[in-house]
Amino acid sequence: MMLPRRYLPPIPALMALEAVDRLGTASGAARELNLTQGAISRALQGLESQLGVPLLIRERQRLQLTPAARDYVNDVRKALHLLASASVTLRANPMGGSLNLAILPAFGMHWLAPRLARFAQSHPEVTVNLSTRLRPFDFAGTTFDAAIHYGRQDWPGVAYLKLIDEAVIAVAAPGLAGLTHATDILSHPLLQLESRPGDWGRWLAHHGHPGHRPTGMMFDQFATLIQAAIHGMGLALVPTFLIGRELDEGRLVPVFGPPVAALGSYYLVWPQAGPDRAPLRSFRDWLAAETA
Known part of the structure; x- marks a missing residue:
């Protein structure tokens, strides 16, 4: 809810008050703001009249703020800084905004998160908000701008940007590895994903x-399937990009054969009928470059 306009003084008057607080004189504030001393005095008088509160104590050639005005000007200084920062951001990136993205937890943690710092560096104007969704949903009932989808192009009403194909590898804790034939897996406990x-x-x-x-x-x-495999609970079939560290450290080892191409791929999806917002365009273009 917007405050009444009578509580919103003109920015030039607030800048005059802030400058007087730092510099101690109307003449000093006038030089800094490239105004006349009379203009500073009128701005301060108008501010006092609008707020209905005395702000200044005039002692000879210097101006001092009342105790209440000193507290007020501290908040004013923060607000002016916030406005200036927002203006700088707008001028630097006029296409800014926020992006609400639904992610798959494993893909988000192991593939997307390590890359997001590069997006933040190249697009500081866009704030990316992440939430987990395991299955397709109706965009119309949410605030999401886009989502990460695994599988085929079977999500109705969306557009697709393919990110990566997936390869899976059969792994286990070191004590369960070294099978001679593929069918030897049938003699071991198997771990698998519900989906x-x-x-x-x-x-x-x-x-x-x-x-x-x-x-x-x-x-x-x-995440839990991988931990179960590490602790010797059975053989797991896991995307290779999720377990690079575990393989390098020997906590998991291949049990039989090289990685196998999976049926699905990872996609960025977004509503076909929705507005093509600038943050989504920036993120989509960045992902296209990352996966080129």
Whole structure:
């Protein structure tokens, strides 16, 4: 709710008061603001009249603010600084704003988050707000501008920018590794994601053993699935970009064969019918360059 206009003094009068507080004289404020001393005096008198409160104590050639005015001018100084900063940001990047993005937690943590600093450096005018969503949703019922989607181009009513394809690799804790045949996985506990129950069957088919649909312990997120694998609870089929550190450190090791192309890819999606806001364009263009 906007305050009544009588509580919003003219900016030149506030600048005059702030300058007098720092410099102690109307003549000093006039020189700094490139005004006449009379203009400074009139601005201060008008400010006192508008606020209905005495602001200045006049002692010979110097002006001192009343105790209440000193508190007031501290807030005024902050407000003037905020206005100036906002104007600088606007002039530097007139296409600024905020972007509300729905992300998949594993992709957001391991792929997107390490890159966001580069976006912030190149687009300081855009504030990116991140929230987790595991499945497609209706953009019309949310405040989201865009989302990260895994799978195929099967989200209705959206436009797509393909980010990366995915490759998965079968891994386990070191004590469970070293299988001789792909079907040896059927003799071990298997870990799998709730949203991808057929991954192990597709992995076996890729290695020449179709027709299997093995079951296993279910997880709703890769983070907990990976931790279960590290602690020896079973074999896991995990996107390679999620476990680079775990492989490098030997906490997880491949159990059989190289990475296998997954069925899905990662996309940035946004409503086809929505407004093409400048922050979304900036983010989309940046992602296109990152993944080129």
